[in-house]
Amino acid sequence: MELMKINHFEYLMDDEEVFDRGRRLYKSGAVKYIKKYACSHSFKVQGTQLYDVEICLRETDNVLTYMECNCPYGKHHICKHEVAAILYLKDMLHIPDLV
Numbered sequence: 001m002e003l004m005k006i007n008h009f010e011y012l013m014d015d016e017e018v019f020d021r022g023r024r025l026y027k028s029g030a031v032k033y034i035k036k037y038a039c040s041h042s043f044k045v046q047g048t049q050l051y052d053v054e055i056c057l058r059e060t061d062n063v064l065t066y067m068e069c070n071c072p073y074g075k076h077h078i079c080k081h082e083v084a085a086i087l088y089l090k091d092m093l094h095i096p097d098l099v
């Protein structure tokens with residue numbers, strides 16, 4: 001996975017549609033925060049099914065170091081559930097957008 005800052009990832013995503021769907025999922029309240037363990041944040045995201053999402057954020061520089069979702073698409077791509085969880089995390093930690 002390419003390393004990217006949490007407030008920069010939307011600009012680096014080549015698939016705008018996945019980003020938009022993820023943002024809608026987040027806005028609709030589909031993301032539930034579960035727990036933090038070391039750098040890793042766990043979520044449940046309600047899509048077609050309930051998916052488990054894991055996001056690792058390096059806190060020193062807000063770089064995303066790892067993301068995983070157990071949906072079929074998430075194995076090889078950034079999926080909308082990961083996008084939704086990342087947006088949730090970014091707001092939860094009050095990380096500002098890049099301007």
Ligand SMILES: [Zn+2]
Nearest residue numbers: 069071079081
């Ligand atoms: Zn997914």
